[in-house]
Amino acid sequence: MELRRTSITLPHATVSALEWRPESESAVPVLLLHGGGADSAALSWGAVGAALAAAGHRVFAPDHPGFGRSARAEWPLTQERLVRHVGELIDGLGLHEYAIAGLSLGGGMTVGHLLDQPGRARCAVLLGCYGLMPRLADGPIGRITHFSTFVLLRTGLLAAMTRSYARNRSAMERGLGDLVRAPQSRTPELVEAVLTEAAVGTGLETFAQWQHDQVLWNRLRTLYTPHLxxxxxxxxxxxxxxxxxxPLARIRTAAELLPAGSLVTVPDAGHWVQRDRPDIVIPAMLDHLERTTDAPAPRP
Incomplete structure (x- = not known):
């Protein structure tokens, strides 16, 4: 298996991507889309990409524009533009038969792509997926939490708080404790890698631009649930x-609404689920890929 970093020139941008090439390519290629904030292809998909390549998949994990090693795009970072970016990325890679998976922001991009270009992907995996909630929080104070975040975004206070948090090792360790709950997965190396990405990358600023587009005063702009x-x-x-x-309840609803949906619930795991419990997530992904890509392609 060979791992290399490559540049992909698209009509709107040039993006940096990791590519895992198996010794023998015997399964469909897989496109992996990372999350927002101080995330990148390397942070989210290092272990997953290697495992999929070992099973015969050629794997691509790009850094979204403005994240990781990819320069920021000239266009505003909206959900619609990111979905269009996924289609252009697939065309730029020359993929015809492929599977696609995404975490959080990348999960929302994946759902958007499935809706925008139905029938192209052979199968999909959604991890901690964005776009399945009407607001940022559920429950009795969900509306208050959402509106408070909207105010913090519009006043610039959230950006200032995020910058302060990203420079504070103790705060970062506490924050990662919520995202990656297993102590053995929350290694000093992971903390250092996230701190470095937050300090030298432009992901936090780029993500804030996307948040400005998505977080309206009373709701999120994107809600894919009715279209599932x-x-x-x-x-x-x-x-x-x-x-x-x-909330897991939102994901259960999504799995029920999807005609060919299935759900794997990972016990005691947080939002960054593949970093938290790779021992469960990677086998689940491999099993799904094997079962669905061996079957005839679904009709749109």
């Missing part, structure tokens, strides 16, 4: 039962 029954692509949802950002 139209997605025929076999889709696996993988979700930590301790995910504090996306």
């Amino acid at each position: 029954p139209s997605i025929m692509t076999p889709t696996l949802l993988v979700h930590g039962d301790r995910d504090s950002g996306v």
Whole structure:
């Protein structure tokens, strides 16, 4: 298996991507889309990409524009533009038969792609997926939490708080404790890598731009849930039962609405589920890929 970093020139941007090449390519290629904030392809997909390549998949994990090693795009970072970016990325890679998976922001990009270009992907995996909630929080104070975040965004206070948090090792360790709940997975190396990404990358600023587009005063701009029954692509949802950002109940509803949806609930795992419990997530992904890509392609 060979791992290399490559540049992909698209009509709107040049993005940096990791590519895992198996010794013998015997399965469909897989496109992996990382999350927001101080995330990147390397941070989210290092272990997953290697495992998929070992099973015969050629794997691509790009840094979204403005994240990781990819320069920021000239266009505003909206959800619609990111979804269009996914289609252009697939065309730029020359993929015809492929599987797609995404975490959080990348999960929302994946759902958007399945809706925008139905029938192209052979199968999909959604981890801690964005776009399945009307607001940032559920429950009795969900509306207050959402509106408070809107105010913090518009006043610039959230950006200032995020910058301060990103420079504070103790705060970062506490924050990662919510995202990655297993102590053995929350290594000093991971903390250092996230701190470095937050300090030298532009992901936090880029993500804030996307948040400005998505967080309206009373709701999130993007809600894919009503459109899920139209997605025929076999889709696996993988979700930590301790995910504090996306309630498991929302994911269960999504799995029920998807005509070919299935759900793997990961016990005691947080939002960054593949970093938290790779021992459960990677086998679940491999099983889904094997079962769905050996079957005839679904009709749109």
